[in-house]
Amino acid sequence: MSIANSIRQQMVPITPEGYPFIGAFALASLILFWLWSPLGWMGTVLTLWCVYFFRDPPRVTPVREGLVVAPADGRISQITTAAPPHELGLGATPLPRVSIFMSVFDCHVNRSPVTGRVERILYQPGKFFNADLDKASLDNERNSLVISTAGTRIAVTQIAGLVARRIVCFVKEQQPVGAGERFGMIRFGSRLDVYLPEGTTPLVAVGQTSLAGETVLADLRSTDGDRAYRAG
Numbered sequence: 001m002s003i004a005n006s007i008r009q010q011m012v013p014i015t016p017e018g019y020p021f022i023g024a025f026a027l028a029s030l031i032l033f034w035l036w037s038p039l040g041w042m043g044t045v046l047t048l049w050c051v052y053f054f055r056d057p058p059r060v061t062p063v064r065e066g067l068v069v070a071p072a073d074g075r076i077s078q079i080t081t082a083a084p085p086h087e088l089g090l091g092a093t094p095l096p097r098v099s100i101f102m103s104v105f106d107c108h109v110n111r112s113p114v115t116g117r118v119e120r121i122l123y124q125p126g127k128f129f130n131a132d133l134d135k136a137s138l139d140n141e142r143n144s145l146v147i148s149t150a151g152t153r154i155a156v157t158q159i160a161g162l163v164a165r166r167i168v169c170f171v172k173e174q175q176p177v178g179a180g181e182r183f184g185m186i187r188f189g190s191r192l193d194v195y196l197p198e199g200t201t202p203l204v205a206v207g208q209t210s211l212a213g214e215t216v217l218a219d220l221r222s223t224d225g226d227r228a229y230r231a232g
Contacts, residue, residue, distance in 0.1 A: 015109055017168060017185060018054025025050045053188065056109045059213035061180030063115070066221035068200075069179055070210035071113045071156050072192040074102040079202050082137065084195045087122045088144055088155050096196040098217050099137070100210055102186070110184045111213040112177040113156055113194055116149030121173050126160075137193055143167045145183065150220065155195040158186050180213030196220075 014022070025047040033040025061069060078099035084090045102108055126141040141160040146153055158167050169184040171177060196202070200218050204210065210217070 012055045012057045014051065014054050015056040015185065017187075018050065021187075022047065022050050022054065053104065053108065055107055056182075057107065059111070059180055059211065061111075061178075061213045062216060063179060065115075065150055066219055067179065067216055068113045068154060068194065068196065068218040068220065069111070070100060070204075070212055070215040070217055071110050071183075071194060072100045072102055072108075072210065072212050073106040074100045074192075074210060076204050076206050076208045076210055077101040077191070079204070079206055084155055085124065085138055085142070085144065085157065087124055088146055088157075088195070089120070090146070090153065090155060090195065093198060095198055096200050096202060096218075097137075098194045098196070098202050098204065100192045100194075102190050102192070104188050107212065108185045108187065108190070109182055109212065110156075110158060110186070110192060112145075112147065112179055112181045112183050113217065114147055114149040114154050115179045116147040116154070116177060118145055118171050118173055118175045118177055118183075119148045119153065120144075120146040121169060121171070122146075123167075141167065143169055143184070145169075145171070147177065152197045152220065154197070155193075157193040157195075158184060159191045159193065160186060161190040 029040055029043030029047050032043040080097055081094040082097045083092050083094050122144045124142050127139050142157050144155055144157040146155050160167055166187045171183045194217060196218050200220060202218050204217055
């Protein structure tokens, strides 16, 4: 294997959304170097962080009807039962909800949790509270997808946070999506909520780290009861 091919295999792809930001950071660094060298080095560090933030690594998604995979990298911050936002049209019955908090160091490309069809896309303006707070689900700016799959519906909501000021969605209503397929991203630090069908048992634990498109959040075909977890 040539050195060039080896380097190419080690490089993580960058999402096209990031190129304007990386270019702006790099240009600012050059200007800062001209003004004062230490500032230029600070700008270089921020440019490298920007490249890291907009990384879009390939993922290996388990494909089987009924599996629900994580839509985001990050920490499982909440597992609860809550009524979904009213605009989703899923009714007022509390549903199992898994929340994933993305820090500014997590990959922010979001992936579809299931294979299905995008039934509805709903954008809701709102505030910019800390995305880790429970009230962020209903009060913060958000963008939701309702995906019909295997005779049921899954909702995934992108929630802006304190720093996030831009929610991006790559898909359209009535578009088919595959599990693990990229559907959007949020800049810069935020949260995703996944609303599961009533009676579904999540297969993850609070504090667990998830990988978008790989970590299995739930199995809609499983009849297993609650699971126990051990930290170590």
